[in-house]
Amino acid sequence: MKIGIVCYPTFGGSGVVATELGLGLADKGHDVHFITYKRPVRLTAFHTNVYFHEVTSLDYPLFEYTPYETSLASKMVDVVRFEKLDLLHVHYAIPHAAVAYMARQILRSQGIDIPFVTTLHGTDITLVGIDQSFAPVVEFSINQSDGVTVVSENLKQETLRSFHISRDIRVIPNFIDFSRFRKTNKDHFKRAIAPDGEKILVHISNFRKVKRVDDVIRIFEIVSKKVKSKLLMVGDGPERKYMEELCRSLHLCDEIRFLGKQEAVEELLAIADLFLLPSESESFGLAALEAMACEVPVISSNAGGIPEVNIDGVTGYMCEVGDIRGMADRCIELLQDDSSLAAFRKNAFIQAGRYDIKQILPQYEDYYTEILNNRKVIG
Secondary structure (H helix, E strand, O other): OEEEEEOOOOOOHHHHHHHHHHHHHHHOOOEEEEEEOOOOOOOOOOOOOEEEEEOOOOOOOOOOOOOHHHHHHHHHHHHHHHHOOOEEEEEOOOOHHHHHHHHHHHHHHOOOOOOEEEEEOOHHHHOOOOOOOOHHHHHHHHHHOOEEEEOOHHHHHHHHHHOOOOOOEEEOOOOEOOOOOOOOOOHHHHHHHOOOOOEEEEEEEOOOHHHOHHHHHHHHHHHHHHOOEEEEEEEOOOOHHHHHHHHHHOOOOOOEEEEEOOOOHHHHHOOOOEEEEOOOOOOOOHHHHHHHHOOOOEEEEOOOOHHHOOOEOOOEEEEOOOOHHHHHHHHHHHHOOHHHHHHHHHHHHHHHHOOEHHHHHHHHHHHHHHHHHHHHHHO
């Protein structure tokens, strides 16, 4: 198949999943065309059947805000026509589903019928999408999609509660590439971070309020008083400045490292003992899954789709959103019991195996085929 993928090319979960999906499809022989405003962060190496089409916008004084959606629609039309794509797959509803609908209508006027699949990832439904500034367009675009997928059962139910959806929604979960995310020997690296044998806790996110990053630091404050430990804060975003100030006020700067955005997060997870995810909303919890693939137990909230990934008392522990003391106590409990920690590590790896890309990728291929066959029947 020739597949066009539209996504945000950033460190966010939707862009990461879209890029990894495209690379996986390319490895299986499909031609994959990424259409976005810059090269996706995980699209780093050359692949013979992976193509990147950059969306550029006109810088014109009349426009207070550059009309990116119009430029994207035009680029999608161009790529579909000249690369003879079979299907478009757009990730994140806003604005990609609406733009895909526009591109499809333009192409129909030119005698080309291109189906598009929309994948919903989370905040495009639970946070941004339900805002009245976007809700009517989001609902219309979902219903006009030829296929709709979501990354968790929880997100499917949230979508059905928030919008009047007439289209069937297919749950195809996020996935993990075990050729990349696996526990490797990085003892030399670990000694550099924790020279006195301290335990290492890790948090990875985009540092937005919904991630409750301050809870991470408050949890670590309690843990560090009981267990010699270090905390690695990976990522960047609007809350980082305040989190650095919080660390200073708590006199924890020697124990906490802010590492910013990192490409090779698997190397950091390879030295971790626990992963912290106290978010107030998570459609799936991809960062937690990546940690589990590296044999790192997860201490998390029970928000959204996290319970579908992190099994309480087996692969880690879950507490209510905002239960800092509860999460800290669970951390201490595991960090002080090496045999339990080893068992949880093993369980986390086994659970992550359920989301191996080799098992999930065929679900997308089958869904694409189903959509294409349905279009032929209708046609």
